[in-house]
Amino acid sequence: MDTLTITRPDDWHLHLRNGAALDNTVSDAARNFARAMVMPNLAPPLVNTDQASNYREQILAARPQGSAWQPLMTLYLTDNTTAQDVDAAVDSSIIYGIKYYPAGATTNSASGVTDIKKTYKVLEHMQTLGMPLQIHGEVTDPNIDIFDREAVFIDRLLTPLAKRFPELKIILEHVTTQEAVTFVIESSPSIAATITPQHLLFNRNHLLVGGIRPHLYCLPVLKRDIHQQALIKAATSGNTKFFLGTDSAPHSQTNKESACGCAGCYSHHAAIELYAEAFDQADALNMLEGFASHFGADYYGLPRNTETITLSQKAWQTPNICQLGGEVLTPLHAGQQLRWQVIEEEQ
Ligand code: DOR
Ligand code: ZN
Secondary structure (H helix, E strand, O other): OEEEEEEOOOOEEEOOOOOOOOHHHHHHHHHHHHEEEEEOOOOOOOHHEEEEEEEHHHHHHHOOOOOOEEEEEEEEEOOOOOOOHHHHHHHOOEEEEEEOOOOOOOOOOOOOOOOOOHHHHHHHHHHHHHHEEEEOOOOOOOOHHHHHHHHHHHHHHHHHHHHHOOOEEEEEEEOHHHHHHHHHHHHOEEEEEEEEHHHOOOOOOHOOOOOOOHHHHHOOOOOOOHHHHHHHHHHOOOOOOEOOOOOOOOOOHHHHHOOOOOOOOOOOOOOHHHHHHHHHHHOOOOHHHHHHHHHHHHHHHHOOOOOEEEEEEEEOOOOOEEEEEOEEEEOOOOOOEEEEEEEEEOO
């Protein structure tokens, strides 16, 4: 097989940032994808519909001329989010989910939820109205080892939460472990998960053996090989609960290559090509379209895209750096070969 034509994909988990970064992040995101679920962890975070609507306008203003790409907005859940905030989000028709960050779990999560019980009323209301909850699934307990934080979150928090709100649509974002895969497979159809390209292509050896590689550092952190294998199996299985969410998260090179480097991998310089690499390595390219272009839209109750993109088996080298506003960043798999490349389709 030399070419692969698939329905134009969507990214169900993306960080675009704001200000000068938007010109770069939006044009990258819009190149091959049709839609993106835009994360609300700006500083300060987007906690209400007015803020999300204003941000959406900035994003649309940065969209390349003629592009039909669409940002799907999210709100940031806090201890103070109200049922009225959820009503306003539903009424707006521009908000597609509410993101739950445990306070302190990751980048710009300081205003996140300090105790899940404080949000029960709001979650009840979201369940009634069908508003999805997108979860960063890691405990922040300092006594829990960083490699165990997702599995402990599932045990302590997510399992009881899913029992308490059986109809709530819950997306466990950027899953990284065998435990998460098993949890999602065994739970009701209301629970799904996104998977990033870095967690499919790499494990913690890539991050730590032979020197520390800050551009592979993200949260949840890369796990050991058996977990990577479980994710590859889930993504390529055709199970509709697993779909594409890059978690592409730009940080400047200076902020990553530092004594205390930021968490986040940038992947929209080559997002669909990175997934194609992972699926090709697993000999499962025929499963890419469902994962990248169908299952997420179906889960969110949105129409599938009708356009297509075509990938060609043509080795190319990814860039060493990308622009980010006035700064530069080192993208995922920078300066390395990829086997598949998106080509212009004949009209
Ligand atoms: O690695 C990450 N970076 N994980 C997150 O959860 C947030 C993201 C960011 O915003 O940089
Ligand atoms: Zn994220």
